[in-house]
Amino acid sequence: MTDPTPHHDGAATAGARPAEVEIRDLTVVYRTEHGDLPAVSHASLDLRAGEITGLVGESGSGKSTLALSLLNAVPAPGRITTGSVEVAGVGDVTRLTGRRLRRTRGSALGYVFQASQNSLNPLKTVGKQLLDLGRSHEVEDLRGLVRRAGDLCERMGLDADRVLDSYQHELSGGMRQRIGIVLALVLNAEVLVLDEPTTALDMISQAAVLDIVRSVHRENGLATLVVTHDMGVVSEIADRLAVMYGGRIVEHGPAGELLRRPSHPYTRALIGATARIVGDPGLARALPGQPPDLTTLARRGCVFRDRCPLAMPVCEESDPALSEWTPGRFRACHAEPAPADRAAAVPAPRTQDDPIGGRP
Amino acid sequence: MKGFLLRLAAKLAAGLTMVFTVATFTFFLVHALPGNPGDAAYEGYVLGGMPPELARAKVAVVYGFTSHEPLVDQYLGYLGQLLHGNLGVSISYSGVPVTDVIRAAVPWTVLPVLSGLLLSFLVGCTAGVVAAVRRNSRSGGLLSLSGSLMAGVPSFVLALLLAFLFHTLWNVLPYGDTSDVTIAPGFTAEYLGSVATHAVLPVATYALLGYGSWLLTMKSSVASVLGDDFILAAELRGIAPATRMRYIGRNAVLPLFTTLALSVGHMFAGSVLIEDVFDYPGLGNLLLKSIGNRDYPLMGGAFLLITVTIVVANILAELLYSVIDPRVRR
Known part of the structure; x- marks a missing residue:
């Protein structure tokens, strides 16, 4: 992070490794009776091989829409209006259509659904659906595919023979989640997108699934994106963190630093709203106000200004751009970063009063 | 498997109770009718x-x-x-056992009803899938409209209309009886062809009668399956469109099998009117005549047979359901 080579629009981070996925200036709008409403606005983000990127935000912040646009799968009436998603070895996914798009989904790009969602056909065994997947991608060696799926199952602590012979209703939430990962990776995807991987799982299964995500990520050298509203999840596994609010990426940087010294007022509020196991639960502060939805979203100026403690006149006028305020860290805010944030290279000690540490 | 046998036994018991109840009711009801x-x-x-x-x-x-x-x-x-x-001896067919009279009439109801039902189920469900998938386009809208129209037409109106158009007006199809009386029954192409052409009008009526409701039911079932997570999941895994359509079809058609079983009974009951319109000597026609003649044993037998058919159809639906839905099977 010491060599901040500027990217073409200055939004992406710098790094030694080329990005596996480069999202640039991505805008997704939903066509409604109130006109075209942006769910994602001018988002730019890189996913690198070997890195887990956490994408956090409240419901309706646009994080799932962003994740789906990685596969060019924004559900109607939404559509991608500007920007690109360059995937290494594939090209710009937003330009793909028809058969090429279909073949990219599931092979280069693996998508894992929430465990509570039923991502399997209830009338077919997992094994048969695996074969459907293989045939759809014209895999010649179906035996090899089954073997590979079996290996992945065993690595995730699943009894491969039993699981492949099971129907969805015979599997627990944690098992379904693991099978989702197997199906996403069995065709050697290099990019793995997990949508709320731990939501609706009990604590033990959550920990197990995160362990598995971490280990398959490492073993396969994946570029992984974890979409979640759970700060605990990202603090546990993410290397980098992007925070979304009102369809914008408002802050972005290395996970550890960003969690210790959040800079954007929204990120601070989000972290401040998380109750901790140690310490006084009363310290958790709810963020006043409501998150915007597509109809209440500010059309002009900063989307967060109505709930922002630092709001200034300029916030009414112009939408702050995501810019690098200190090497490797990006924020979209008109307020000056607190000097303490800039200075603190060493983690500040956590105290009872300040559970995040290093707050101004 | 044990659960399945238990359910089957329960179904059988319920079916026998129903047969007994209907036998009792018809017996007393028929005797309560004025006249003898x-x-x-x-x-x-x-x-x-x-x-x-x-x-x-x-x-x-x-x-x-x-x-x-x-x-x-x-x-x-x-x-x-x-x-x-x-079942006793028929009164109007003096001296002939009711079972023999019914046995002669049964094929002429069972075959047209079942083939009409199957035809309407296949065509209606296929059209329903198309109507659901293309629900935002003109062709989908027209299909749905055809379903709504057909679902609203009363059976005898449809039967009379078909008889009028295809027999009276254009005279392309025969009317009345099961085959041409001049052709000797037998396993000959001539006889079978005559039977087939005579069956066209009743079968078409049964098929058209069911078409609308199958289309509409299937459409709403497909629309709900289309919103299921696993369909989006299959899409995001790059599953081929044809395979996805199979996923949708199989999941959507599942709840319709219960309705299919129930409609077997409906159709048999409906055959009373339709066979009367076409003067087709099936079970429905027999039932009407037996009522006119106060032929108690024949009436009881015909009612009983319709009941047994419904019960058997229900049990078959249960069996079929457990073959195609793994959640019931194991």
Whole structure:
């Protein structure tokens, strides 16, 4: 992070490794009776091989829409209006259509659904659906595919023979989640997108699934994106963190630093709203106000200004751009970063009063 | 498997109870009807120009066996005979056992009803899938509209319309009876062809009657499956469109099998009107005639057969359901 080579629009981070996925200036709008409403606005983000990127935000912040646009799968009436998603070895996914798009989904790009969602056909065994997947991608060696799926199952602590012979209703939430990962990776995807991987799982299964995500990520050298509203999840596994609010990426940087010294007022509020196991639960502060939805979203100026403690006149006028305020860290805010944030290279000690540490 | 056998046993028990109830009801209901076979025949003879004394004498000879036992004893006797598979002797077909009369009529109802039902199910469900997938386009809208229209047409109106168009007006299809009377029954191409053409109108009526409701039911079922997570998941895994359509179709058609079983009974009941319109000598026609003739044993037998058909269709649906839905199977 010491060599901040500027990217073409200055939004992406710098790094030694080329990005596996480069999202640039991505805008997704939903066509409604109130006109075209942006769910994602001018988002730019890189996913690198070997890195887990956490994408956090409240419901309706646009994080799932962003994740789906990685596969060019924004559900109607939404559509991608500007920007690109360059995937290494594939090209710009937003330009793909028809058969090429279909073949990219599931092979280069693996998508894992929430465990509570039923991502399997209830009338077919997992094994048969695996074969459907293989045939759809014209895999010649179906035996090899089954073997590979079996290996992945065993690595995730699943009894491969039993699981492949099971129907969805015979599997627990944690098992379904693991099978989702197997199906996403069995065709050697290099990019793995997990949508709320731990939501609706009990604590033990959550920990197990995160362990598995971490280990398959490492073993396969994946570029992984974890979409979640759970700060605990990202603090546990993410290397980098992007925070979304009102369809914008408002802050972005290395996970550890960003969690210790959040800079954007929204990120601070989000972290401040998380109750901790140690310490006084009363310290958790709810963020006043409501998150915007597509109809209440500010059309002009900063989307967060109505709930922002630092709001200034300029916030009414112009939408702050995501810019690098200190090497490797990006924020979209008109307020000056607190000097303490800039200075603190060493983690500040956590105290009872300040559970995040290093707050101004 | 054990759970399945248990459910099957429960279904069988429920079915037998239903058969018994219907047998009892029809027995008493039929006897509560005004008039009796003797009076009906007497009126018939008199209207036919026979002097009253002669008519009375003839009725005494022909219907002399009419029971004068108390109703309860007659009922118990009826049940006892029923257990032996004996439905009694027809009154209007004097002397012929009811089972024989029914056996002759059954194929002419079962085959047209089942083929019409199957046809409407296949066509209606396929059209329903298309209507659901293309629900935002003109072709999908037109399909749905055709379903709504067809679902609203009463059976006898449709039957009369078809008879009028294809027989009276254009005279392309035969009407009445199961085959041309000039052709000797047998396993010949000529006879079978005649049977087939005679069956076209009733079968088409059954098929068109079911089409609308199958289309609409399937459409709403597909629309709900389309919103299921696993369909999006399959899309995001790059599953081929044809495979996705199979996923959708199989999941959507599942709840329709229960309705299919129920509609077998519906169709059999509906055959009464339709066979009457086409003068087609099936079970429905037989039932109508037996009511006109106050032929109690035949009436009871026909009612009973329709009940048994419904019960058997329900059990078959249960079996079928457990074959295609793994959540029921294991």
